[in-house]
Amino acid sequence: MKSIEEQLQKFGVVPVVVLDHEEDALPLAKALVDGGLPCAEITFRTEAAEESIRRISGQYPEMLVGAGTVLTTEQADRAVKAGAKFIVSPGFDPEVVDHCLETGVPVFPGCITPTELAQAVKRGLQVVKFFPAGQFGGVAAVKALAAPYTMVKFMPTGGVNAKNLKDYLSYDKIIACGGSWMVKGDLIKAGDFDQIRRLTEEAVALAEAARGL
Numbered sequence: 001m002k003s004i005e006e007q008l009q010k011f012g013v014v015p016v017v018v019l020d021h022e023e024d025a026l027p028l029a030k031a032l033v034d035g036g037l038p039c040a041e042i043t044f045r046t047e048a049a050e051e052s053i054r055r056i057s058g059q060y061p062e063m064l065v066g067a068g069t070v071l072t073t074e075q076a077d078r079a080v081k082a083g084a085k086f087i088v089s090p091g092f093d094p095e096v097v098d099h100c101l102e103t104g105v106p107v108f109p110g111c112i113t114p115t116e117l118a119q120a121v122k123r124g125l126q127v128v129k130f131f132p133a134g135q136f137g138g139v140a141a142v143k144a145l146a147a148p149y150t151m152v153k154f155m156p157t158g159g160v161n162a163k164n165l166k167d168y169l170s171y172d173k174i175i176a177c178g179g180s181w182m183v184k185g186d187l188i189k190a191g192d193f194d195q196i197r198r199l200t201e202e203a204v205a206l207a208e209a210a211r212g213l
Contacts, residue, residue, distance in 0.1 A: 004086045004106040005127050007064050008155065009175040011039045012207030013165070015200070016068060016157060016180045017188075018043050024188050025052035029060045031193040032183075035200025041068040041088055041178060044075050050082045057083025068178075073099040080105055088155075088178075090131055092116040097123060108155060112136045117149050127153045127175060134159020139167050139174075146173040162206060169210035179203070 008014060015032060017040050019025055025048075032040060038060070042053050044067050056065050066086035067079030073096055076087050086106040089096055093109065100107035101123060111117050111128040120128050130142055133156035137144070142154050156168055157178030168177050182199035 004064070004066075005153075005175060008039070008127075011037060011064075012169055012176050012211065013037060013182075013203045014039055014041050014066075014155065014157075014176050014178045015183045015203075016041045016043065016178045017183045018045055018180070018185055019048045019052045019188065020046050020185075022048040022051040022055060024048075024191075025055045026059055027191070027193045028183065028188060028196065029056045029063060031196040032200055033060060033063065035182075035197040036204040037182075037200045038063040039065075040183075041066045042084075043067075043069040044071070044079060045069050050078050053079060053084050054082040070096060072096065076100055076105065076107075077103075088129055090129070092119055092128075094119065097125075111145075112141075114145065114148070117145060117152060121149060121152060126151060127155060129178070130154045130156040131178075132158030133168075133177075138164070139171055142168075142174060143171060162202065165203070165206050166210040169207060 042049050053065055064085055067084040068088040070076050070087045070089045087100050088108045091110045097107055097109050108129045110131040111120055153173050153175045155176050160177040160179045161181045168174050182203045187196050
């Protein structure tokens with residue numbers, strides 16, 4: 001069984017999904033699986049998130065499903081109980097990180113400063129989220145942070161798209177990028193899951209090309 005980090009690195013792209021209605025969860029999951037990317041970070045921003053994770057985990061056990069925008073330990077517990085395999089938070093919250101480590105749940109907290117990275121390293125974390133990537137310097141910023149923290153790898157999210165994905169994935173300290181361009185809210189709202197599948201296929205091809213696969 002590959003670790004969560006190894007699976008994420010294999011995918012190269014993590015669809016960051018906001019679901020307003022749990023009824024959209026399974027059609028979305030099918031589109032991602034059919035598009036060759038059986039992975040999703042379901043953000044805990046909506047009331048539908050918990051049930052969506054539960055439905056996807058139950059019907060698509062081959063998918064790697066995580067919970068994003070997790071701000072509290074209570075949310076982390078609910079997400080894991082629903083079937084989330086990993087937790088992602090936008091910032092470094094020591095309480096959430098420590099809780100996940102104590103309960104054995106893979107956690108990827110947001111880190112954009114050396115101070116936050118120092119706290120992550122202190123806790124033995126090897127992969128962190130870099131968010132919001134576009135607003136905080138993109139690939140150049142990741143390279144600058146990685147220089148003194150050679151043991152850490154990154155998952156940039158925020159501002160990553162089809163045009164700059166190659167730039168990010170070309171750097172070996174970046175294991176994967178979070179992105180929402182293939183799972184845009186308007187496409188989900190319109191029920192255009194065929195387009196989501198097509199965009200997912202394109203994202204997979206871009207990730208493979210960026211890594212010379």
